[in-house]
Amino acid sequence: MSHERTDVLVVGSGFGGAITAYHLAAGGAKVVILERGPWLTTTDFEHNFKLGSSYTRAFDFVVGDGMSILGGNCVGGGSVVYFAAMPRAPRFVFERRGSIGRRMWPAAISRDSLDPWYDRVAESISITQQGWEDVSYAGGLWAAACDHAGRTANPVPAAIDTGSCTNCNWMMAGCRFDAKQSLLVNYLPAALAHGAQIRPLHEVQSIARADDGYYRVDYSHVDEEDYRVVTGGGTIEAKIVVLAAGAGATPVILQRSAGTLGDMPHAVGRYFSGNGERLNTAVFNEDRVREVLGLSRDDGLAYAANQIGKGPTVANWDRLDGSLPEYTRFSLEQLYFPPGLGTILAQVADEEGLTWFGPRKKEMLKDWQSWLIIFQMTEDDNEGVFGPPPARGNADRISQQMLGLGRLRYQPTENTWRGWNLADAEVKDILERDGLATVTPWTNDLIGAYTVHPLASCRIGDDPATSALDDRHELRGHPGIFVTDGSAVPAGLTVNPAMTIAALAERAVPGIVEAARARGIDVKYGAPAPDGGTGGRRGVADLLPTLTRS
Amino acid sequence: MRSPAPDEYQIRTTTLEAFADTILPGEKRSPDDRAVAGVSPGGGAVAAGAVELLEWDATGVSEGLDDFARLLNEHARAYAAEKGLSPEGPAFVTLSFAERTDLVRRLTAPGHPEKAMWISLALFCYMAYDSGAHLDTAEALAAGHPGLTAMGITRPDADGLWRFRKFSYGRALAVPHPNTTPSGSPA
Incomplete structure (x- = not known):
């Protein structure tokens, strides 16, 4: 039986997929990208909460046992729906030991050795170091409260063109104004220009070995409106498979493939990290904002601007201190969270304690414009484990889009709770000072903990017992299969991970090229940035020998 | 799709309205409104369209x-018996x-075997109120949607697009961390 064949098959079109696809296509390989979500473009991005709008088409919300994951589900993946914060990970993160008693990152990677790869990303994706004039009211409020409490606060570097940004805060539905520098405006069009093909609504189910050293990848066609419906399927064979379906999906595909590919490394579907994420909601007293912090808007209001902005604009990094013990370090970032997902989990005090529903909660919603959401990124314990995979995809889909039930089980350890409790206390100390606000954490009782940055479920490392990939991102025991998404990141980063996922994908490319060449594919490494810039390429030249085996 | 007899419907x-009203309560629509308890002024989840949203097949719960309503009433009967109440209807x-x-607190508490189901019901009650997920958002706002x-x-x-021309206090409001790199990242 003959099947369509290609040199390289890339599963997923987020950071891990788009970056590798671009470089491999630019280097001469025939590249096909399969993306389970739709291909949306600028005019598709709506300002609308109605089910079926881009807001629900582009997302995947998977409820697990103790942890729920919000991820991208469209061409461009997380880069289309994320808030575009692009900090580099602090130096101490790479030295973390976690629960395994040894350094979790491969010896080859440190902040110093990753910096040239971060530079490559920074040359390819336009990242703005925001000034105070770019900071939203919400970010300004967080900064002023931090300052009042004797803390520092930083404008966050972001992949946003501040000149065209309207501060609409709809960026989770895709940017209607092309201000967000998603992969739709850099790596992906460059990959297409070099002949790569992107096939949306193709959900990869499993991988098997085929003849002549090829891998066979089976996929389903997903209905463009109702993702519960499969309209067909097919098979493609490839010499190289790059898995970048996201940390909530990549391990599920591999688990499902164990019957055809053979045993998977122990760490596939284990060591999942939610990036230590947790959210707090502060409801501000507008009078105190004016009196204590001296803030007022041009229109006379003090704050009342939860709706206005561009996601996170200011973070507190005082606890990103490498001299502190592990599990006590975290960042605190001002964040916008839209209604729908950002309100039900907020808690309010009533006679029985904290509650998430009822008349008091409705009163709290009346003050929604005076809310400030603080996003904690702490050091968790990589305690997430995926159970046996569902029949199809990475979840049993409930709604036509977005909502599904997955197999992730996450029981936070004492270490993880230590970080969360410290971060809760720090936020309270900063924001309840002098009657500024009332702060409550989001409840974990409804859908468990909640992450928008799933990581580590198929991670790189030096120890085969605790890492699924070697330090070149190749799946142990399955040469020619590489994983380049957030699942490859060994552990929580204490900051937004997109920049690190992208840098690791850049760093993985030379090894993938070498593997492709060994399989007879005529491809070479060395493409410039998508816009033709060559500074980043020069910056990594000295590192290339360390990334190939020859 | 089944069409239950009018009284069953x-x-x-x-029953679903009473559940939605427990999640985000509102004022009674009429003096004989039994579903809405009337503990909160203004419209709640019911007035926001919770049942309309739940009935939309896009949610996956329609x-x-x-069964949800029948089960909820079974739980309520057991609850009433436990409290020595004898409900009619x-x-x-x-x-x-x-x-x-x-009762809703019990059904949605960690460890309850049906927790996920009741939470999904509550989630759509919320979404009817806080985002009008069954409605075009701009039209819902123009029509005075109670939650939005x-x-x-x-x-x-x-x-139909939001733009905020004024969005920033426009001045430095804190001192950045001393260990910040020139590109704005933590060192």
């Missing part, structure tokens, strides 16, 4: 609504607001 709808509706609240209006969500520009 009425019981089902009233086919199960008959749809049991959940006959409970007081405090009793409804207590109460939350103070502003209206979009004439083209």
